[in-house]
Amino acid sequence: MSEQGFILQSSYGSVFSVVEDLEERLEDKNDKLVTVAGRVNNPGAIEIPENSTLRDVIGLVGGIKNKKKFKAAQFGLPFGGFLTSKSLDKVIDFSLFPEGIERNIIILSEEDCIVTFAQFYIEFLLGKIKNSEYKEYEQVEDEIERIWRILDRITKGKANMRDVYLLRYLSDTIRNKLHQNHNLILEAIEEFYEEIRIHIEEHQCPAGECMHLLKFRITDKCIGCTACARVCPVKCISGKLKEKHEIDTDRCTHCGQCVVSCPVGAIFEGDNTLSLLRDIATPKKLVVVQIAPAVRVAIGEAFGFEPGTNVEKKLVGALKKLGVDYVFDTTWAADMTIMEEAAEFQERLEKFYKGEDVRLPILTSCCPAWVKFIEQNYPDMVDVPSTAKSPMEIFSTIAKDIWAKELGYSRERVASVAIMPCLAKKYEASREEFSRGDNYDTDYVISTRELIKIFKESGIDLNDIEDMEFDNPLGEYSGAGIIFGRTGGVIEAATRTTIETITGTHLDNIEFNELRGWDGFRVAELTIGHIELRIGVAHGLEEAAKMLDKIRAGEEFFHAIEIMACKGGCIGGGGQPKALKKQVVLEKRAEGLNNIDRNSKIRRSHENPYVKAMYDKYLDYPLSHKAHELLHTRYFPKFNKK
Numbered sequence: 001m002s003e004q005g006f007i008l009q010s011s012y013g014s015v016f017s018v019v020e021d022l023e024e025r026l027e028d029k030n031d032k033l034v035t036v037a038g039r040v041n042n043p044g045a046i047e048i049p050e051n052s053t054l055r056d057v058i059g060l061v062g063g064i065k066n067k068k069k070f071k072a073a074q075f076g077l078p079f080g081g082f083l084t085s086k087s088l089d090k091v092i093d094f095s096l097f098p099e100g101i102e103r104n105i106i107i108l109s110e111e112d113c114i115v116t117f118a119q120f121y122i123e124f125l126l127g128k129i130k131n132s133e134y135k136e137y138e139q140v141e142d143e144i145e146r147i148w149r150i151l152d153r154i155t156k157g158k159a160n161m162r163d164v165y166l167l168r169y170l171s172d173t174i175r176n177k178l179h180q181n182h183n184l185i186l187e188a189i190e191e192f193y194e195e196i197r198i199h200i201e202e203h204q205c206p207a208g209e210c211m212h213l214l215k216f217r218i219t220d221k222c223i224g225c226t227a228c229a230r231v232c233p234v235k236c237i238s239g240k241l242k243e244k245h246e247i248d249t250d251r252c253t254h255c256g257q258c259v260v261s262c263p264v265g266a267i268f269e270g271d272n273t274l275s276l277l278r279d280i281a282t283p284k285k286l287v288v289v290q291i292a293p294a295v296r297v298a299i300g301e302a303f304g305f306e307p308g309t310n311v312e313k314k315l316v317g318a319l320k321k322l323g324v325d326y327v328f329d330t331t332w333a334a335d336m337t338i339m340e341e342a343a344e345f346q347e348r349l350e351k352f353y354k355g356e357d358v359r360l361p362i363l364t365s366c367c368p369a370w371v372k373f374i375e376q377n378y379p380d381m382v383d384v385p386s387t388a389k390s391p392m393e394i395f396s397t398i399a400k401d402i403w404a405k406e407l408g409y410s411r412e413r414v415a416s417v418a419i420m421p422c423l424a425k426k427y428e429a430s431r432e433e434f435s436r437g438d439n440y441d442t443d444y445v446i447s448t449r450e451l452i453k454i455f456k457e458s459g460i461d462l463n464d465i466e467d468m469e470f471d472n473p474l475g476e477y478s479g480a481g482i483i484f485g486r487t488g489g490v491i492e493a494a495t496r497t498t499i500e501t502i503t504g505t506h507l508d509n510i511e512f513n514e515l516r517g518w519d520g521f522r523v524a525e526l527t528i529g530h531i532e533l534r535i536g537v538a539h540g541l542e543e544a545a546k547m548l549d550k551i552r553a554g555e556e557f558f559h560a561i562e563i564m565a566c567k568g569g570c571i572g573g574g575g576q577p578k579a580l581k582k583q584v585v586l587e588k589r590a591e592g593l594n595n596i597d598r599n600s601k602i603r604r605s606h607e608n609p610y611v612k613a614m615y616d617k618y619l620d621y622p623l624s625h626k627a628h629e630l631l632h633t634r635y636f637p638k639f640n641k642k
Contacts, residue, residue, distance in 0.1 A: 127283025256574015308592030447575025
């Protein structure tokens with residue numbers, strides 16, 4: 001069976017294509033044979049008995065997933081019938097299927113966003129048109145592309161209600177030109193107008209699938225245990241004991257520690273799992289995935305591996321089995337980040353030692369939760385962070401603007417997907433500065449827990465997966481890049497390169513134990529040759545606040561500081577698997593990263609040959625004009641609403 005066929009058997013696979021064994025059966029011309037996919041427990045091909053209702057059909061495929069409410073059913077592509085709960089008990093009318101194509105029913109539940117489903121549907125249709133599979137639709141290709149752009153703006157909070165009027169106009173044009181009996185967009189507007197309005201006017205996605213509109217919220221499952229409020233580092237959760245709590249989303253930094261601590265799963269974090277599977281199923285879509293360092297030493301826990309076990313090769317194999325086109329490593333981009341941060345650190349240090357006016361300390365800038373934290377709470381210090389983008393954003397920028405371009409792909413044809421341990425990365429990916437117009441560098445983020453869910457729903461067990469290597473050139477990494485995933489790792493990696501660049505010497509010992517440890521706020525003083533450095537390291541935003549307060553008050557001086565919002569750093573991110581013995585597990589994950597570093601042939605970012613090649617061919621050198629244009633950003637004071 002093909003890899004595309006494999007993914008289509010997943011109960012997450014809300015797709016249109018037909019698996020190979022079904023295609024063989026369709027040759028029998030059985031007019032009652034239908035593929036049922038989407039939010040059902042047992043998707044696949046079934047024969048619909050005479051006089052069956054939609055409710056009967058759903059029962060034949062095991063019912064709705066997670067016991068959720070039925071929302072709608074789409075009959076076939078292009079533009080078959082679209083039924084809602086009003087039609088659950090009506091006998092199936094086979095005229096709902098367009099003539100001359102495979103018969104498919106896509107079942108949507110209350111967990112589905114009608115806007116993202118419509119957008120996927122339209123993009124899938126466009127892919128078919130570009131493959132010359134629906135010749136008659138070529139005459140309305142322009143209208144269909146305009147519909148896709150409007151739906152895309154709605155999912156990103158950039159639309160207004162006039163766009164709904166335009167959707168109607170374009171869809172009416174298509175319906176009249178092609179003499180359609182059904183039109184998904186018109187019927188979705190009619191049936192789910194309020195949901196569309198909420199997206200546009202309230203910038204909310206009730207289903208949590210539109211990443212740019214995502215905000216954490218506490219659901220009615222809340223038992224008022226106060227666990228979330230106790231772990232929230234910015235104290236944005238309130239509520240009385242045994243009563244439902246509330247989140248101040250303006251103050252929230254999206255760190256996700258509340259999600260990890262909730263014992264009953266009452267905090268809604270959104271869900272981007274379908275985005276990945278839909279992109280895999282879409283014709284003409286190039287799906288490119290990057291994997292963060294901390295994911296590889298944690299995801300194995302869900303499949304019986306010891307915490308800290310490096311399963312990166314099995315991860316690559318599993319994603320390729322799903323149908324992902326390329327699997328790269330964020331760690332490669334971490335090396336790029338270090339090249340820029342270390343050059344910036346060196347530049348500031350040299351000015352400092354010359355007595356010039358320069359802003360110190362320099363603050364490593366990879367954690368989006370603390371970036372929002374400093375923008376909101378320390379607006380006078382937004383020039384402290386390095387301007388280098390995070391590894392996730394550097395990877396996505398290079399993947400879309402350099403690598404894909406060389407392969408002949410436009411940005412719009414590339415789905416740049418990040419597998420991250422951090423829920424705040426979803427927020428980071430939606431920041432306007434990491435986009436070109438409406439096309440964002442990182443299209444969406446899948447958390448470690450979400451990827452576990454995809455694997456398990458698709459019948460993938462990492463124990464049974466054949467090892468595969470990362471794709472290159474964006475897959476080769478150094479040990480310095482890998483330790484980004486634990487507290488103290490970013491500044492240690494930056495120090496390795498900075499010291500060797502300044503002194504021009506190759507250090508025998510590059511494991512700076514002074515920077516390691518588990519204290520929430522620690523100070524390290526390093527003396528290497530003639531260079532003396534005072535470095536601060538904090539993990540947990542409460543500890544970060546103590547550090548920043550001391551710096552602001554002049555009570556402490558540092559040449560450089562590292563802040564990570566989550567305890568332990570990314571290994572303890574809000575998107576990681578939950579652990580009962582948290583500290584023990586965190587220490588094992590951290591040691592797993594340290595072991596990868598120790599066993600790496602390359603342990604310094606500036607020695608990564610693929611990083612060197614990127615500068616030689618495209619960027620010249622760290623902090624060049626070209627590097628600034630692609631790899632750097634700015635931060636802005638943000639003020640909470642009163």
